[in-house]
Amino acid sequence: MTKRQLKLGLVPTGVGGPGEYNRWLDPEIPVDASVSIDWYIDVVRHAEAAKFDLVFIVDSQFITPDSPPHYLNRLEPLTLLSALAVATRHIGLIGTLTTSYNDPYNVARRLASLDLISKGRAGWNVVTSGDAGTAGNYNRDEHFDYDTRYARAHEYLDVTRGLWRSYEDDALVRDRTTGQFLDPAKLHTLDHKGRFFSVVGPLNIQRSPQGEPVIFQAGDSEQGRDLGAAIADGIFTHAQSLEQGQAFYADLKGRASRLGRDPDQVVVMPGFTVYVGDTDADAREIERHWRAHDHSFEQALGEFGRAFGWHDFRQYELDAPFPVGALDHAKTSFFTQAKKITDLAVARGLTLRQAVETQRSGRSSPFVGSAATVAAEIERWFEARALDGLNIHAGHPSQFRRFTEEVVPILQERGTFRRDYTATTLRGHLGLPIPFNRRTAPPQELEIAAE
Known part of the structure; x- marks a missing residue:
């Protein structure tokens, strides 16, 4: 094999x-x-x-x-x-x-x-x-x-x-x-x-x-x-x-x-x-640097609404509880992603600011x-x-x-x-086979498209 x-x-x-x-x-x-x-x-x-x-x-x-x-x-x-x-x-x-x-x-x-x-x-x-x-x-x-x-x-x-x-x-x-x-x-x-x-x-x-x-x-x-x-x-x-x-x-x-x-x-x-560095610590510093410089909180807040049908979250109080009703705007958009964000905010009791920061910082x-x-x-x-x-x-x-x-x-x-x-x-x-054209006489076994 x-x-x-x-x-x-x-x-x-x-x-x-x-x-x-x-x-x-x-x-x-x-x-x-x-x-x-x-x-x-x-x-x-x-x-x-x-x-x-x-x-x-x-x-x-x-x-x-x-x-x-x-x-x-x-x-x-x-x-x-x-x-x-x-x-x-x-x-x-x-x-x-x-x-x-x-x-x-x-x-x-x-x-x-x-x-x-x-x-x-x-x-x-x-x-x-x-x-x-x-x-x-x-x-x-x-x-x-x-x-x-x-x-x-x-x-x-x-x-x-x-x-x-x-x-x-x-x-x-x-x-x-x-x-x-x-x-x-x-x-x-x-x-x-x-x-x-x-x-x-x-x-x-x-x-x-x-x-x-x-x-x-x-x-x-x-x-x-x-x-x-x-x-x-x-x-x-x-x-x-x-x-x-x-x-x-x-x-x-x-x-x-x-x-x-x-x-x-x-x-x-x-x-x-x-992220690749000379050492593991160096690489983590490179990641930290670019994550901090490539995206501001204000930019993240503006982008935050994309999963929710581009609903504008700037209309809400940042330090109030996350507005769960915004999920309604995602029904024909990226609903799976929007629901994950909403469920996480509810489970952790996040404010809108905290939810945006969570998305902005993400995981390493x-x-x-x-x-x-x-x-x-x-x-x-x-x-x-x-x-x-x-x-x-x-x-x-x-x-x-x-x-x-x-x-x-x-x-x-x-x-x-x-x-x-x-x-x-x-x-x-x-490593995928050539799709069989069912209108053609059956070939010998499907062949991998490699030379």
């Missing part, structure tokens, strides 16, 4: 994502990083040199003046990834697209195009949109409720995957001798009629070397976990402790297994910020220390089945360099992470 190996992803959020409003003040970061293709190419090539599996582009389509700098001004994911596809050779390219505010045919075509441009390195982070305000940008008065969002997403994935299988692999004959370009018997319409979508097809693009884009999902609600277990090849999540990571890992893989899926073909990759990253300490802790989580891989937030450039130049070599020396790429496709990197 092939030894299980750690997966690594890069999450570049330019001038600063949630909780890091002041990161752009770092002179190593261009003030226009989030819209600079030169910056993206540089950081992604750096990750590729370190043999990372993928780069993950986060996205949303609604902002307020309280949104973090990266959200206020950033490139559209698939446009960005198409540029990165021709500037890199191996690293996987994952873009976030919502099922709530796109049509399946258009998304299927755009992702299939990226997959061909990159020669089989594309992936899709499927979201249902948590920012309720997005509705106003797409001709809707209200955002979909949770049940509708996820029911729509299930059907959306069925349609998209059906479209990706419009062509059998040998449908395009392209025989100049006979003059035959297409074998019409191997091009199939979809003829889908469902609750949310009616799509005829076929899609006007062939499959890529990895068959079709890799599907990722990041919802943590019950509906989100069910969707991920049913349709995802990979799961993006968060974990504040090894025990929390193990619990999520076991739950998600258990759901996949109960649906008849091989749980080893669902890759769980929580996201982390990593579990991966803080010397390079040896960080590598050992990553291995501990990996071997304890709390994760299959990590999404590393690029954060401050000096820290990302220390991770790639000091931690990664230790993981490689111990055989936990690859020394070089052994595949040319994203599915190959992740």
Whole structure:
């Protein structure tokens, strides 16, 4: 059996994502990083040199003046990834697209195009949109409720995957001798009629070397976990402790297994910020410094309402008990996150100020220390089945360099992470099979997309 190996992803959020409003003040970061293709190419090539599996582009389509700098001004994911596809050779390219505010045919075509441009390195982070305000940008008065969002997403994935299988692999004959370009018997319409979508097809693009884009999902609600277990090849999540990571890992893989899926073909990759120092104490001081400088209380208070449908908490008395009624504003937003915040505030009897400070300070990253300490802790989580891989937030450039130049070599020396790429496709990197096109004659056993 092939030894299980750690997966690594890069999450570049330019001038600063949630909780890091002041990161752009770092002179190593261009003030226009989030819209600079030169910056993206540089950081992604750096990750590729370190043999990372993928780069993950986060996205949303609604902002307020309280949104973090990266959200206020950033490139559209698939446009960005198409540029990165021709500037890199191996690293996987994952873009976030919502099922709530796109049509399946258009998304299927755009992702299939990226997959061909990159020669089989594309992936899709499927979201249902948590920012309720997005509705106003797409001709809707209200955002979909949770049940509708996820029911729509299930059907959306069925349609998209059906479209990706419009062509059998040998449908395009392209025989100049006979003059035959297409074998019409191997091009199939979809003829889908469902609750949310009616799509005829076929899609006007062939499959890529990895068959079709890799599907990722990041919802943590019950509906989100069910969707991920049913349709995802990979799961993006968060974990504040090894025990929390193990619990999520076991739950998600258990759901996949109960649906008849091989749980080893669902890759769980929580996201982390990593701090590396000369010693453990030095690393903790680096973490303390950046956490204090990257986010003020006033910025945290403005951002606090995002999970609650961007409800403005500045209207409340800071030292009064936490306003539990604000949870009503989260019903069509990030309700799972908002409920966790509210339940914690009630359980601890927190004031609004204390609740905001709790969110602002959060917990220390579990991966803080010397390079040896960080590598050992990553291995501990990996071997304890709390994760299959990590999404590393690029954060401050000096820290990302220390991770790639000091931690990664230790993981490689111990055989936990690859020394070089052994595949040319994203599915190959992740050890995932090429999806079977049921319209094609059954192949020999499904093959891993690796060379």
